[in-house]
Amino acid sequence: MKRDGISGLIRRFIPYFALLKTVRLQFAAALACGVVFGVASGFGLPVMADKVLPIIFRDEPPSMTVLLVVTAFIPLVFFVRSVSGFLNVYLINYCGGKVLEAIRVRVFSKLQALPLDFYQKNKSGDLLARVINDTGQLQGVITSVANDLIKQPLTLLGALGAVVYLSLKQQELLFILGMLSLIPVCILPVRIIGKKLLHRAHRFLAQTADLTSILNENLTASKEIRAFNLEKREISKFQGAVKELFFWSMKVVKYSHILSPTIEIIASIGVAATVFYAASKGIGLEQILPLLFALYMSYEPVKKLGRVHNEIRKGEASLDRLEYVLATEDSVPDPVAPTAFPVEHVRGEIAFERVFFAYETGIPVLRDVSVAIAPGEVVALVGPSGAGKTTFANLIPRFYDVSAGRVTVDGLDVRQLRKDQLRRAMAMVPQDPVLFNDTVRNNILVGNREAMPKQVEHAAQQAFAHEFICNLPKGYDTFVGEKGMRLSGGQKQRLALARAFLRNAPILILDEATSALDATSEEMIQRALAGLIKDKTVLIIAHRFSTIRLASSILLFESGQITAAGDHDRLYLTSCVYRKLYAQQDMLTEVSQFFHDC
Ligand SMILES: Nc1ncnc2c1ncn2[C@@H]1O[C@H](COP(=O)(O)OP(=O)(O)OP(=O)(O)O)[C@@H](O)[C@H]1O
Ligand SMILES: [Mg+2]
Missing domain, CATH: 3.40.50.300 (P-loop containing nucleotide triphosphate hydrolases)
Incomplete structure (x- = not known):
């Protein structure tokens, strides 16, 4: 799959935008707040500085009233920026969470539909990791991306507008050119580091799945481990996996966090060049300060967008693993409608x-x-x-x-x-019946969920289970424990038989x-x-x-x-x-x- 390029990346995520349908109002409100935040930050702050500073710092001091009104302007712009920023983050997280909820349910539903051979080819620990860790990782990505994905591009646009406005005002077009030329220099590290991060994130997730598998297997084989003195072997296996996980997590940390300082260094060169140029031309502080503000407001979003790009790469690695499940074809498919024979009797x-x-x-x-x-x-x-x-x-x-x-x-x-x-x-009593971590009654009801309590008891009687069930602390409402571990082997088999009795299938x-x-x-x-x-x-x-x-x-x-x-x-x-x-x-x-x- 070709993954390079922002457009490819966006195309990858497009199918998931359909999941936003149920939260379109919240999403629209989030976008609107993002626009307000972007304009208030990128354009509002530098222009405010441009308007306010000359009034405050002019030769003859302003009157108290003017000073009060003008300084009140500062918290007002920040108020608009902060409130819209908060609402944007909150609403986007809400929408992201909803999308994730839908993906989780989709993956789980797919797992229910897949045939048994899928479970033979994939370790249960790995599948566990996909459903829990990968969706969790994706949630983390959505959350952090949500903070910046709308706000930062708009802040950047606002700031670009401010630079253009201020440069035109001062008739200094070189500022615009200087700033624009530095942006591609910032994009280069974003792309290189993003690619490296995707690979490392994949390894990190695979290692997390390995760890989950080891833990899963260990917990299900607790008796064998004790019986055969395998504790030390298990600990060293776990230690090895944890060590490997640490190695890959540090790689992810490195490439996740190296981007911001890189862009900061490039941005500082831009700021230094601006200051140098302004000083050599004898441009005053109150003229150069709003421009520096606008420059900062444009590099800051580039830096944050770089981080967003990194986060999306990490999310992409999780998405790859989830899509593996979603894209698996059913090897035992249902017939398509016209060829399917309805089964009545x-x-x-x-x-x-x-x-x-x-x-x-x-x-x-x-x-x-x-x-x-x-x-x-x-x-x-x-x-x-x-x-x-x-x-x-x-x-x-x-x-x-x-x-x-x-x-x-x-x-x-x-x-x-x-x-x-x-x-x-059909009713089936398998070689090794599995009970659910539920009550005795609900375990028998598996055979026929519509059965009445009397029918359940009758089935239990037929399977010679009624007597032992009545001797359990809460009778039919006793919980059987995970996989029915609070019951003996024979009792489990009798419950499995009761299920079959209740099903009464041909x-x-x-x-x-x-x-x-x-x-x-x-x-x-x-x-x-x-x-x-x-x-x-x-x-x-x-x-x-x-x-x-x-x-x-x-x-x-x-x-x-x-x-x-x-x-x-x-x-x-x-x-x-x-x-x-x-x-x-x-x-x-x-x-x-x-x-x-x-
Ligand atoms: N899920 C599986 N994947 C791969 N091979 C399998 C699987 N299940 C069974 N086999 C193989 O298929 C063969 C037949 O197994 P099966 O379980 O049908 O035997 P069985 O007659 O029921 O034996 P038993 O009396 O021990 O229960 C065996 O050689 C076994 O190794
Ligand atoms: Mg068999």
Whole structure:
């Protein structure tokens, strides 16, 4: 992307001006205040000096009344300048804040729409940094830029007007030429330093994201860190990242602050030249003072605009990182309106037709998988770990799209259905269910947000969760803690099952849903499941064979392929892999039965 040049920079930010629509009144008022401030500063102050000084310092002193009126003029101009300056900053910050709010929500909304593969390619800590740090950085930039973006150019224009006016008045055009020639000299460092700053700001932000990632990972793995004595390793990792962050932050500080002194030095040369010229020509103090004032008022905005340019460069680096999220294309897009089939009543027929799938190109996970599941059928998926069972289930709600072949529901390619409608027809209990940091009730309501309290309790009863929920300090209103950490593994699984009961969808997918349950709960859930699966298409992925007793057919997965299918007896006779799996499971079941009997 070509970034050079102010015009390119402005073009970059133009799409975001549309976000100002909701605050157009405040923005217009801010602009008006900026104009008043600019004129009062750039033109008002030097011209005031030009009018007031000769009256005060003329040979015969003015009367008290004149002196009072004339000196009162000084605070009046400053009053107008200060009040308009404050209102300008306040209103621009308000507008900037609103724009930022909209960008934040836009990025967050985009994150909700992006498919799971996006989260595999990007570290969660990095995304966290983009949403929190980069938007924060952008806010800082907007705030500081807001102070100057309107006021300074107008002050500069006002001051230029004053220089022209005063020079013409004194018939000294050289002042104008001198001043104008110095402005390009000031622009040069602005551009060079701005470019360097953009690069450093990028590195600084990437390093901030690294630090957030390390912290995020550390906080989520607190148990493992203690169990494996990894504290020292973690501290040194964090120390290294902090050190690197300091290095890049100092680079940013250097290039952010080197500009003002550079322009000040150039400006002082201009002032010195003016004084030298005026003195050699014998021009009096009261004539030269307003001009010096006007000169100062024109270099000051150039200096501040240089700073603004730097700030925008820093903001641009943040914007790049946010736009990366905004510009990411959905790899699992919804069909466009004319080709989308509305889903009204799903019967639950599922078919895989010569499906190939790979998470990463070149590493196939499912290979040529074909299977047809009739509505109301209960199918168990078994096979060694890593064989592709969860992956198979992930393709039905379109968490990922197939690489080749197609997956259909009720005879329709899932890519032709809107994702929200497709997923509404399914209830899923994943291998590792996640609870929200909310109450037990709200966690179950995830299954169906319109359900009544009675329905929630009924679902909990069906999942054999009601009893333990009633024993919690606040019953259904107990907070479960982050990721449900105040609950045991089995309790979490039962809440996840309650969600599925509440959803009551025509397709039910259970991925190891009962693995963390004790034998007693599992037995009870078996009975509950028997009721739940009536008239539903059910996929049960389970290592425990007790869980798949309800299945009418079994699919055996091996290395991404279905190598055998049929009922238990048939598979037991025909597949030695199945027999081996069964033998292992049988042993486990016996052991758990033994403890149960004890
Ligand atoms: N998100 C992912 N990105 C890349 N590869 C993945 C991802 N998820 C799974 N895989 C790979 O795909 C293969 C199949 O994984 P899958 O989770 O479907 O196995 P599974 O049969 O459910 O195993 P288990 O019984 O252990 O749950 C494995 O080799 C795994 O390494
Ligand atoms: Mg799995």
